[in-house]
Amino acid sequence: MSQIPLEANAQQIDLTTLSLPQLTQLKQQLDQELTLFQESLQSLKLAQNKFQNSGECLEKVTPESEGKSILVPLTGSMYVPGKLADTKHVIIDIGTGYYAEQDIAGAKSYFRRKIAFVTEQMEKIQIIGLEKSKIRDTVAEVMELKMQAQTAQS
Amino acid sequence: MGDLQKKIENEVVLLKGTQKEYQKAISTRQQLDAQLNENQVVKDELNLISIERRIYKAIGPALIKMEIVEAKQNVAKRIDYISKEIKRFDDIIMNLEKKQDGHRETLHKLQQDKMKSAMKP
Numbered sequence A: 001m002s003q004i005p006l007e008a009n010a011q012q013i014d015l016t017t018l019s020l021p022q023l024t025q026l027k028q029q030l031d032q033e034l035t036l037f038q039e040s041l042q043s044l045k046l047a048q049n050k051f052q053n054s055g056e057c058l059e060k061v062t063p064e065s066e067g068k069s070i071l072v073p074l075t076g077s078m079y080v081p082g083k084l085a086d087t088k089h090v091i092i093d094i095g096t097g098y099y100a101e102q103d104i105a106g107a108k109s110y111f112r113r114k115i116a117f118v119t120e121q122m123e124k125i126q127i128i129g130l131e132k133s134k135i136r137d138t139v140a141e142v143m144e145l146k147m148q149a150q151t152a153q154s
Numbered sequence B: 001m002g003d004l005q006k007k008i009e010n011e012v013v014l015l016k017g018t019q020k021e022y023q024k025a026i027s028t029r030q031q032l033d034a035q036l037n038e039n040q041v042v043k044d045e046l047n048l049i050s051i052e053r054r055i056y057k058a059i060g061p062a063l064i065k066m067e068i069v070e071a072k073q074n075v076a077k078r079i080d081y082i083s084k085e086i087k088r089f090d091d092i093i094m095n096l097e098k099k100q101d102g103h104r105e106t107l108h109k110l111q112q113d114k115m116k117s118a119m120k121p
Helices: A020-060 A104-153 B002-048 B068-119
Strands: A069-075 A078-083 A089-095 A098-103 B055-059 B062-066
Touching: A020 A104, A089 A104, A089 B002, A098 A104, A098 B002, B002 B068, B055 B068, B062 B068
Parallel strands: none
Antiparallel strands: A069 A078, A089 A098, A098 B055, B055 B062
């Protein structure tokens, strides 16, 4: 019952034929899904920002800055002075604890790819979310009607 | 009458328990999905990187150097394992769904019985 295919067949299921408890359950499910989408959207935004930041940082890593001194954070609150020894390569996090050495151009294209990917996912979620909220509104409407009919009867 | 009430209460407890289990299974399944995605991304990324590039694996706070071939193998193994886990959890979720529906049905029936007996003087 909780596995009603919502996407393609939703229009085929006449919501008015469902009972109130069924509708309540359906609405609950939709609400849950919508919150999940909101959360996902938020984390995607965070990820997008992170990639953007990293990509912008790379702009500062040029051959001219080789040998320049920097402060290296050992922890969040402690720094040691250092010198940029290699400005041609960076090591990037590619997920699940793996890090790969990349040249600047490679790293830039990596971040660009990531941003594009994340943006694409966000757009997808927004579209699905919109559809779901429409379905949810319809379900809420039908529930309202049913409840009115019930109070009219009693 | 009291017997019926007891039965209903019992069924509610069972249903709640199954619902909890179901939620847990769902969230585990979601975690697995996320892990699978992440690993897939890493796999794609590793495939894009040329062999001579150095790969490191974070073990605790330290980065350990690793051969790219080894990294690829590890990720493939991870993906394999996670896919199997996902299948396992899909089965668990399906069973819990059935169990939930069963409990709901019995509960519904019991409640109807209760109503019926309440109607009778």
